[in-house]
Amino acid sequence: MPTWNPRLSRRRLLLGAGASLMLSGCEKFFDAVSQNKHVQSLLESAEGASRRAQRLLTRRGKLAQEFSPADISPAFRANGNPPPLTMDYSADAQNRWTKWRLEVSGLVEQPARFSLQELQAMPARTQITRHDCVEGWSVIGKWKGVRLEEILHRVKPTAQARYVVFRCMDSDGDGNLYYESIDLVDAVHPQTILAYELNDRPLPIDNGAPLRLRVETQLGYKHAKYIRALEFVADLKSIGQGKGGYWEDQGYEWYAGI
């Protein structure tokens, strides 16, 4: 039975004050536990659950939604590191990437180097897909490139190879080079391509020229730009800080399917 007792209002006022004290206490509490190693590893257990559950729901080879040319965004937002500032990079950009080579090494039977012309001569895939940034925004663009599976056929990963590591030319303010990795499940997905064209034009520098990854099953930070080399490895521990990517080393999930 709702009854309003004015004598209780002071108690309520105190309750309110208590609640706001609790809130600021809460903030400190969550900040402290967020940085606790045990809490972090507990929270990280959700990543494996998401990966397994989501992959269980996904039939192999099924495609992410492809859009019509009318859906293409007026501008494809570029994010992340600024373009590489090295002399080699800018000189090569001037020369339309004649010196640039994609180096493929690691656990493969036939290590190889491909020029951009060689990649462009391989069977190409064109797709209009949505790019979803971890921050929350989305853009639609039209990509053309060579399927990563095509490269796999040529270099023949050994039975031990589990991941492809993408070595990039861009770096953050502290000189840490960008890198990323995906497993072979995503590497052979039909829409996983090494793209050299965006919206029918050579890949712009801001979007990762001369070559970038499109892995449509995952969020934007997995789509390595300014790729220099691919490396096939059995595990990711010995690379970078061991988490499988530049942003992963800073706490982001390696599995960015959600």
Next chain:
Amino acid sequence: MEENSAQSARPGAALVYRHNRITRLAHWLSALALMILFMSGLQIFNAHPRLYWGSTSEPDKAFFAIGAAQDDGDARGFVELYGRRIDTTGFLGVQPGVFGPAARAFPSWLTVPGYYSLAAARRWHFFFGWLLALTGALYVMYNLAVGHLRKFLVTPRDLRKAPAMIAYYLHLRKNSPQEGEYNPLQKIAYTAVFALLAPLILLSGMAMSPQLDVAVHWLPAAFGGRQSARAIHFILAFGFLGFALGHVFMVLTQGFFNNMRSMTTGWYREKPAAPARPVEARRAEPAASKESEPDADLES
């Protein structure tokens, strides 16, 4: 809070076992998970504090934004909805910081963690998302198995009685029109949460996942595109906030300690009807009409 010992000691006020272990466990896990999901969600929103309809987020097409703008050298926080802007400096958009005013959509005291970290907020969000989904599944399956679900699912009859229940809460009506364990307004609230809010917030969250876009194409499309799903997910979160605030208000006003005891130990003290009026006389008549039976104000 209103519950006093005199009332509890009144003859006829009996302890009843109201909430079983599964319900109590599910309640507190959900309460914790919802709070963390809401607060870490605000932090995730802070990474791109704008909402759009459709598949993409074209910069000039946001229908909702929280932001900061310079006004005569002062940083002003604002909230903008369909072009209408209100100043929210100090709360949303711009907060006082250690080094002066800082641009931040939702203030740090509302987010988990308080410091800016999209990575950490996502970790919290997905862990407690899983926890809530599993808790909800356990609760629903258990109640389906024992047939309790229909106790709080709304029926057309409840809808007809809702106005009477509102009148009762507003003191415009003496007796509660409640029949079962839950009153019509509770049933409406719980049905909305279990049958609408919860499934929709889960699905709209999943509609933002690139991998699930591959698995179930129709999911983002069903919400009108990925950015629409994001907007709906955000709006529904405030639906949960509204429910939680209403729920806590009812618990505070309808016998705080009694409700807390029943959700902690399971035991609820049934109150005699209308504690402000002489009740003993009525209690003495076993043949009292249905409407004057002890009204359990079951907001818990």
